[in-house]
Ligand code: SF4
C-alpha cells in the first residue's frame with residue numbers, strides 16, 4: 047500500500063458526517079479518519095492485527111462517501127479495500143471464497159445453472175409456503191437474509207436470450223458494446239432489455255458479447271485482486287475484438303470496476319478499455335433533445351437514489367436527474383441525502399445485517415419524506431436492498447431502474 051495515501055489525511059474530520067457507519071455509531075474507529083489512522087498504525091507496526099481491529103475495518107461499506115467529502119483526496123474506503131486485498135493475498139483464499147470467487151463467479155454458465163434451484167423454489171410455490179410458515183427462522187441468519195432479499199426471478203438470464211447484435215433503429219450513428227452485469231442479467235433482465243432498447247432507438251448498434259464474464263467486483267470485494275485481474279484480462283480481450291465507440295453498462299458497480307481496469311493492469315489495452323466505459327446515463331445524456339421528442343407523459347412523483355458506485359466512484363450525479371426531468375408529467379422530488387449509501391454494499395447486507403438495516407432505515411425515511419410514488423436507481427445491489435426495504439415498509443412505492451422508467455415513458 048502506498049504510505050503517502052495514508053499520511054495525506056490531515057485529520058480535519060470533514061469526512062465524518064458523510065460516513066454511514068460513523069453516523070450510526072459516533073465511534074472514531076468506525077469513521078473514515080479512524081480507519082485511515084488504524085491502517086497507518088498497522089503499517090508503522092504500532093498496532094497488531096487483532097480481531098477487534100479487523101472488525102472495525104470490516105464495518106466499512108466501501109461506499110466512498112468519505113472520498114467525495116475529503117478535501118485532501120484521501121479515500122478511506124479504497125484504502126480499507128486495498129488493505130483487505132493485501133491481507134487476503136498473504137493469507138490465501140478460504141475454501142468457500144475460492145469456490146465462489148474463482149469457480150463460480152467467473153463462469154456465466156455456472157452462475158446461470160446455480161439459479162435453477164432458486165427458480166424452482168419460487169415457481170413451485172415452495173417460497174410462499176416457507177415464508178408463510180416462517181421455516182427459515184430455524185436456519186442460520188445469513189440464509190434467512192439471503193432468502194428475504196431474493197426478488198422474483200425471470201425465467202432465463204438476459205445473456206441466454208439476447209442476440210449478440212441488436213441493430214440500430216433507423217440511421218446508425220455508432221456501435222456500442224454492452225456489458226452485461228451478472229446480477230442485472232440474472233435478476234434484473236427487464237432493466238437491461240430496456241437499456242439495449244433505448245440505445246438501439248437512439249441509433250446505436252448494440253453488441254453484447256456472449257462470452258464476456260463478471261467485471262471482477264466480487265473478487266475485489268472479497269480481497270481477491272488476482273481474480274479481478276483475470277476477469278479484467280478476459281473482458282479486455284473480448285471487447286477488444288469489436289470496434290465499438292463506447293462500452294456501456296447499466297450497473298453502477300460494474301461501471302466503477304470497469305473504469306478501473308486501466309489502474310489495476312498497467313497495459314495500453316486496459317486503459318483503452320477503461321476510457322471507453324460509460325454508464326448508460328452518460329450516453330443517454332448525449333441525446334437529450336432526441337429523447338425528449340420520444341418521451342410521453344407519466345403522471346407520477348419520482349425520486350432518485352444515487353448508487354455509491356455511480357455518484358461517489360464515478361462522479362455521475364447530474365445525468366440521471368436530467369434524464370428523469372425530461373419525462374413530461376413526471377414530478378421530480380429530490381431525496382434528502384440522496385447519495386447516502388442504502389446499506390447494500392455487495393454482500394454487506396448479509397455479513398453485517400444490523401448495521402445494514404440501520405442504514406437502510408435512514409434511506410427509507412428519506413423516501414417516505416419525499417412523498418414519491420416511484421424510486422429510481424441504477425445499481426443491482428441497491429435494487430435488491432431497496433426492493434426488500436420498500437416491500438417491508440413502503441409497499442406503495444414502486445422501484446425502477448432508470449432505463450425502465452425511460453423505456454416505459456417511450457412506450458406509453
Ligand atoms: S480522510 Fe480527509 S476529510 Fe477525513 S479527516 Fe482525513 S483529511 Fe480530513
Ligand code: SF4
Pocket residue numbers: 064065066067068077078081105106107108109110111112113122123124
Ligand atoms: S467508504 Fe463509506 S463506510 Fe467506509 S469509511 Fe468511507 S464513508 Fe465510511
